[in-house]
Amino acid sequence: MPVLSEEAPVVRGMTYDQMLERVRYEGAYPTRERAEDTVLAVLAALGRQITGEERVDLAARLPVEAAHALASQIPAIEPLTGWGFVKDLAGRIGGTPATARWDTGAVLNVVADLAGPDLLDRVLAQLPPGYGLLFGRAELARAA
Known part of the structure; x- marks a missing residue:
């Protein structure tokens, strides 16, 4: 899975079907329905965690x-x-933490590309520790 760099372009104009196909590929899901x-x-789950401008800006970059x-x-x-x-x-999907981690990575890597590095930085700054890796980014330990 690609790691975002500061020069990574924001993916614009991705349709919902294109998003599902990309998640299907990233997650190696057998069907489009499973990817959806x-x-x-x-x-x-992410919508329960982010608020404010970051939530609005992220929603604006996603397919409807x-x-x-x-x-x-x-x-x-x-x-x-x-x-x-x-x-x-x-717990919500009835899976194991390992499968939920896989699912999270498959989706949030695509979301990270749609968000772009600047918005992703803002989203990650709002969230508690541990989300950087879920979005496919290295996460440095915070200073005490």
Whole structure:
């Protein structure tokens, strides 16, 4: 999976079908339906974690169907760490943490490309530790 660099271009104009095909490829899912279920579940979970301008700006960069899955969620009162996000997703989809981590990576790598590096930086700054890796980025330990 590609790692975003500062020069990475923002992917514009991706349709929902193109997004699903890319997630299907990244996640090695056997069907489009499985990819779509994964996209909707991961984006709903992410929609419970981000707020404010970052949420609005990210939704604007997603295809309409994906934006709806993200924006239709009520943000959680207490945000989850990256690992908490994966465990919560596993519980909601009835899978294991390992499969939920795989699903998360398959979707959020595509979302990272759609967001672009500047917006992704803002999103990650808002989230607790552990999300950088979920978006396919190296994450440095924060200074104490």
